[in-house]
Amino acid sequence: MEQIKGLKDIVLNAHSTHLTHYMFTLSEYDLPLYMDSIGYNPDQESIDRTKGYPNFHWLQTLEGEGEFQLNGRLYSLPPGSGSLLFPGVPHSYSAKGGKRWSTLYVTFGGSLAASLLGSLGIRHTEWLHWNEDAPITSQLLSMIEQVKQDDDRTGLNASALLYRFLTMVKIYGQKGGRSSVYQHLEKLDPLLHWLDVNYGDPEIGLTDMAAQLDISPRYLNSLFRQAFGITAYAYLIRLRIIKSKEMMSFGDNKRSIKEIAQLSGYRDPSHYISAFGKAEGMTPEQFRKLHGLTP
Template identity: 40%
Template sequence: MDHYRKQIMLTHLDKKLPMFVEAFGWNVGESEFDRPDGYHCYHWLHTTAGSGEFRFSGKKITLSVNEGILLKPNVPHFYTPLTDPWSTWYITFGGAQIGAILDALDLAESTVISWEPSSPIASMHKKASKIAGAPYGFAGLDSSVTLYRFLTDIKKFGRADNMRSLSHYHERLLPLMRYLEEVYHDPAVGLEDMARYAGLSPQHLNHLFRTATGMSPYQFLIHLRIQKAKEELVGPGDRTIKAIAAQVGFLDASHFVSTFRRLEQKTPEQFRRLHR
């Protein structure tokens, strides 16, 4: 399918979803478009070939290949081709919880977002063609799932204001995360050890972790130890809390219990009874 435009028939149940797709399409020859009153839904547009000029809120930007923009509802905008052809892919969407979901994903709005040609975003216009050509069934539900995956791909692979993507930071930290999987049981492991393994200063490592995970390296290690403890608690046998604490890297059982309660809102024994 070289091009398509799909309007989703939304049922009453679809409109109750946290998010829903109104329409999406691939225009291989985009034309000039003026919306002085904006659009009533969230509107994403990105370039698949050529380039175009996009104007909004007194700004003028160029959208080249693998660049897109997300606009809130009712933002006046205008766009026009700079090349012939200018090919674009768009999706419009809404939902009772869409604002909260976008806030949670912390997606940049009214800003050019770019991505690598190898990212899933670059081939979205081809993948979505299968949905566009499908017969009606659970179109509202299926497109809602596709929308959520697309938004999370923007979060993972998109670069706003020429910043590095989230996936870049995760790839940079992946060897260290694998290392921590091997040594989490050692209570002597600390920030200096992690920085030494990663070949970074503690300050830079802390910056990378906070950017990629929202927590410090040490907080990540504590969460990893608690995750491993949860696996032990629901496993076979009746090992003591003290033994499990020592196995996952805590020197003191009382510290383990207080940390577990703080992160899980229940004690290790309560967690064990709940899951066994």
């Protein structure tokens, strides 16, 4: 909270009664993901867009509370919440109860914008909220300050910051009553540390992993899907492959493939080679040659 307050002081002191708005001219740079505008509105006016906005539009409450009309439904936007509006979606919004409503916003587009959001699990207009200690607001405030300092008229630096912001929304944003990715990771943290130490044990199975958190295997898989998009055992296989690559890259390069397979949790080298091939598209020996590593 102190960090957010400090950033608010830096960004807003000179603009406490004025709109802070930055737009970018990309010139010849045709970025697949670009920031169109970013800013702070100390007294958000009512907006009615019957044809929607042409770009993606993130709007969040800094102070006060807003109300949205979308598809015949009314949504509230209190502090600690934001909306990600897709292009062309009709909507309107205004301050709740006619009181002062301060907002932060960023608009963006690009040929890969929709697919990027889809990969983050956002495929249509969403309403998200977050815990008080989440860094979403501080990140957006710092982006505004960075844009101001850079005088970045091309939008190149701003667009790089945008990618970071969208991934942060994915990590900390909550939809409805569901937990955020960060909250799922917090629940999984003891198990993830345990796997970092015990991944080389070939006896580890789904039941053993669930037992570390005293939960059911089904719930464990649910947590992994929410956090990583894969099952718990698929995570273990990926971890073993990563650890084996580290052994080949940074460890004793004189180790044989058989030894690396055993240290990575595989009893049978052929099973390891098959799993490595599915994950990397090459054999362990080809990986060594590609990186100039000789056994």
